Amino acid sequence: MTPDDAQTSLEDIRGLQDRTRDAYVRHGFSRPYALASALVLFIAFASFDLPAHWDTLAVTSGVGLALGLLVVHQHRAPVRRKPTGPELLFCAGVAVGLVAAYVTFSVAAVVAHLKLGLPAPHAVAAAALALTTLLCTNPARRVFESIVRR
Amino acid sequence: MEQDFDEFLHVPARLSILALLAPADWVEFGFLRDTIATSDSALSKQVSALANAGYVSVRKSRDMGTRRTYVQLTAQGRQAFQRHAAALSRIVAAAGLPAETPQPWA
Numbered sequence: 001m002t003p004d005d006a007q008t009s010l011e012d013i014r015g016l017q018d019r020t021r022d023a024y025v026r027h028g029f030s031r032p033y034a035l036a037s038a039l040v041l042f043i044a045f046a047s048f049d050l051p052a053h054w055d056t057l058a059v060t061s062g063v064g065l066a067l068g069l070l071v072v073h074q075h076r077a078p079v080r081r082k083p084t085g086p087e088l089l090f091c092a093g094v095a096v097g098l099v100a101a102y103v104t105f106s107v108a109a110v111v112a113h114l115k116l117g118l119p120a121p122h123a124v125a126a127a128a129l130a131l132t133t134l135l136c137t138n139p140a141r142r143v144f145e146s147i148v149r150r
Numbered sequence: 151m152e153q154d155f156d157e158f159l160h161v162p163a164r165l166s167i168l169a170l171l172a173p174a175d176w177v178e179f180g181f182l183r184d185t186i187a188t189s190d191s192a193l194s195k196q197v198s199a200l201a202n203a204g205y206v207s208v209r210k211s212r213d214m215g216t217r218r219t220y221v222q223l224t225a226q227g228r229q230a231f232q233r234h235a236a237a238l239s240r241i242v243a244a245a246g247l248p249a250e251t252p253q254p255w256a
Binding site for chain 1: 155165173178213214241
């Protein structure tokens with residue numbers, strides 16, 4: 001084993017480990033799951049415009065869809081690993097960011113409802129949130145990738 | 151030669167398998183095969199050798215009618231891999247070559 005061979009082996013190891021991490025990130029942020037997540041968010045948050053009982057049904061459907069999505073997502077993952085502390089912090093930050101975005105969109109939509117007669121303000125806010133989720137998927141993926149590679 | 155250098159592990163296919171497994175809990179067989187660019191039978195042979203040495207464990211499951219095989223690095227395998235990577239790093243460092251020590255256990 002020459003030092004050059006050892007160096008090549010170390011570079012190969014590093015490259016292969018990055019391939020595993022990339023597969024983990026790629027699967028987590030894949031387009032079907034991003035679309036499905038946006039749909040679940042829309043269903044859950046738009047339900048506030050529905051009358052009693054129907055809103056419960058919509059939220060239950062949204063949560064059921066989310067759980068089903070999570071199970072399928074986990075089953076199809078080529079790479080499985082427990083999330084690290086920084087990864088969980090990132091997910092918590094994303095959740096807080098989504099709630100903050102929804103509150104902001106809701107306030108704007110309710111104001112537009114009162115002043116301009118915008119119908120179904122929560123559905124509009126939920127649609128804006130779903131769109132924001134889709135638009136933020138790629139930037140969030142890049143941040144998550146850098147966390148995973150650390 | 152470094153005392154922690156593991157001749158058994160340094161077979162390229164085996165080292166590649168362990169390098170791919172190290173950052174994960176479980177890795178799907180198909181992902182290993184495609185990434186290493188080998189055949190099912192060649193990969194099975196190497197995975198069996200690693201399993202017999204106690205370095206990996208294999209689990210088969212059925213996902214919506216599709217059979218899937220997952221491979222995991224055992225604690226013994228992780229230790230062996232760490233020792234081997236550290237030995238490689240020392241060989242490089244002893245020669246004064248620029249070496250960024252990998253984090254094979256991360």
